[in-house]
Amino acid sequence: MTEIQEDDDLVFHKICSLLEPLNHKGAKLTRDTDLIADLEVDSVSVLDIVMDIEDNYDISIPVNTISETRTIGELVDAIHAIKKEQS
Amino acid sequence: MSLFDKFEKNAALYNQLSEAGQNPFTVVMEKVLGPTRAIIKGRETVLAGTHNYLGQTFEPNAIAAAKEALDKEGTGTTGSRFANGTFSGHKMLERDLADYLGMTHCVVFSTGYTANLGAIAGLINPADDVVLIDADCHACIYDGCALSGAETIRFRHNDPESLDKRLARLDPKVKGKLVCIEGMYSMFGDIAPVQEFVEVAHRHGAYLLVDEAHSFGVYGETGKGVSEAEGAMRGIDFYTGTFSKALAAIGGFVASNHPELEYLRFSSRPYQFTASPSPATIASASAALANIKAHPELRDKLWANARRLHAAFTQLGLNIAAPPAPVISVLLPNRELAFAAWNFLLENGVYVNMAIPPGTPGKESLLRLAVSSAHTNEDIDRLVAAYTAMADAFEGARVTASAERVASIQSKS
Numbered sequence: 001m002t003e004i005q006e007d008d009d010l011v012f013h014k015i016c017s018l019l020e021p022l023n024h025k026g027a028k029l030t031r032d033t034d035l036i037a038d039l040e041v042d043s044v045s046v047l048d049i050v051m052d053i054e055d056n057y058d059i060s061i062p063v064n065t066i067s068e069t070r071t072i073g074e075l076v077d078a079i080h081a082i083k084k085e086q087s
Numbered sequence: 088m089s090l091f092d093k094f095e096k097n098a099a100l101y102n103q104l105s106e107a108g109q110n111p112f113t114v115v116m117e118k119v120l121g122p123t124r125a126i127i128k129g130r131e132t133v134l135a136g137t138h139n140y141l142g143q144t145f146e147p148n149a150i151a152a153a154k155e156a157l158d159k160e161g162t163g164t165t166g167s168r169f170a171n172g173t174f175s176g177h178k179m180l181e182r183d184l185a186d187y188l189g190m191t192h193c194v195v196f197s198t199g200y201t202a203n204l205g206a207i208a209g210l211i212n213p214a215d216d217v218v219l220i221d222a223d224c225h226a227c228i229y230d231g232c233a234l235s236g237a238e239t240i241r242f243r244h245n246d247p248e249s250l251d252k253r254l255a256r257l258d259p260k261v262k263g264k265l266v267c268i269e270g271m272y273s274m275f276g277d278i279a280p281v282q283e284f285v286e287v288a289h290r291h292g293a294y295l296l297v298d299e300a301h302s303f304g305v306y307g308e309t310g311k312g313v314s315e316a317e318g319a320m321r322g323i324d325f326y327t328g329t330f331s332k333a334l335a336a337i338g339g340f341v342a343s344n345h346p347e348l349e350y351l352r353f354s355s356r357p358y359q360f361t362a363s364p365s366p367a368t369i370a371s372a373s374a375a376l377a378n379i380k381a382h383p384e385l386r387d388k389l390w391a392n393a394r395r396l397h398a399a400f401t402q403l404g405l406n407i408a409a410p411p412a413p414v415i416s417v418l419l420p421n422r423e424l425a426f427a428a429w430n431f432l433l434e435n436g437v438y439v440n441m442a443i444p445p446g447t448p449g450k451e452s453l454l455r456l457a458v459s460s461a462h463t464n465e466d467i468d469r470l471v472a473a474y475t476a477m478a479d480a481f482e483g484a485r486v487t488a489s490a491e492r493v494a495s496i497q498s499k500s
Binding site for chain 2: 042043044045047048051054055058059060061062063064086
């Protein structure tokens with residue numbers, strides 16, 4: 001269990017590092033941060049960030065999954081589920 | 088009230104544009120004077136922001152054919168392709184398009200948008216199939232995926248290796264795989280390495296759909312598009328196109344050598360549940376198709392115009408998004424400058440398109456110019472003069488390229 005959390009944490013930090021250049025308001029990034037409402041990141045930017053995540057973890061994240069996630073935490077959980085499924 | 092809350096942010100942006108000058112999204116062509124001229128805001132303007140690539144909007148034979156169709160068949164079909172709105176003209180145009188492309192089957196839709204929507208949603212079963220799309224694909228391809236309900240995976244723009252990786256990762260249980268790319272991408276005017284995509288797709292047992300909306304009639308030795316220019320016509324599974332650009336009408340089509348394409352006629356909602364193109368529309372599109380087949384010099388003129396403009400803009404030090412193409416996009420450092428420069432051009436009698444994030448690849452702000460074979464030397468002179476004045480008027484209009492983008496453009500040319 002700790003191993004999973006550790007990994008989860010790494011995914012969270014990876015996403016935060018990719019989002020940081022778009023965090024123009026300097027908001028604190030947490031699992032509850034809403035990508036569009038809090039960070040005002042547009043939907044296309046989210047898709048582009050996801051592509052970096054895909055290449056980083058060698059997984060494919062469907063557009064459908066991304067459109068269902070609102071917060072950083074939801075994105076982390078989705079990536080985690082896909083990593084498990086595709087490994 | 089909450090129904091409308093979501094519009095607030097974009098409404099503010101939209102209204103800001105109207106307050107700061109002419110809003111690019113509210114331009115009205117008050118009077119159309121010809122294929123490349125219209126009156127806008129009371130001023131005679133050179134049109135370089137419509138997609139009249141082969142200048143077919145006022146061809147006398149197309150107009151005569153449309154008038155004859157109006158007289159003989161009436162103003163509308165009052166029916167859908169599927170149920171009650173297929174006339175012999177629709178079938179003849181399907182035959183003519185298939186023959187032109189060297190394919191065995193063709194299905195005509197009411198718009199280019201519905202052709203892609205209908206092809207993707209019609210071909211795909213959401214339970215078993217996956218669609219893989221180039222990240223820069225047009226909205227209608229994204230919408231086709233959404234309508235299909237299938238899992239949709241994006242790959243990096245014009246990057247067959249990125250597609251390769253994503254195809255390799257797919258669950259072996261996936262049954263049908265459809266890859267969607269475009270011939271020429273309309274925002275930058277860059278083209279796809281179609282043959283490389285054919286090879287990657289087929290190696291993984293995937294089908295390839297190429298949307299040639301902007302490149303049909305324009306690329307390739309006989310105008311069949313980027314697929315022809317790249318030597319890939321035989322390898323592509325589905326070819327989609329529109330009547331609203333080179334053919335100067337409205338409508339769209341999907342062509343294929345797979346006889347199963349015919350199944351779309353009873354399985355594609357955008358084919359089944361919307362009215363079919365009017366007789367006059369079909370007649371003018373058919374005439375325009377005959378014209379572009381008979382007059383390859385239209386393509387030569389288009390390309391001569393494109394090269395001349397591209398060379399002039401390069402000379403000016405503008406930051407052009409791609410090598411010479413029928414779309415020439417000049418990148419500007421931010422949306423404010425793009426907006427001011429676009430207004431400046433309009434005030435100087437030149438109409439082009441402004442495109443700003445988030446609707447643009449790489450979050451670029453740009454001015455998109457669409458070249459026409461009908462642009463006269465005088466039109467081209469006016470375009471060059473207006474861009475020259477624009478480059479002089481706005482510090483920052485010249486050279487904004489990031490080193491990365493310059494490198495990527497050079498590697499493609």
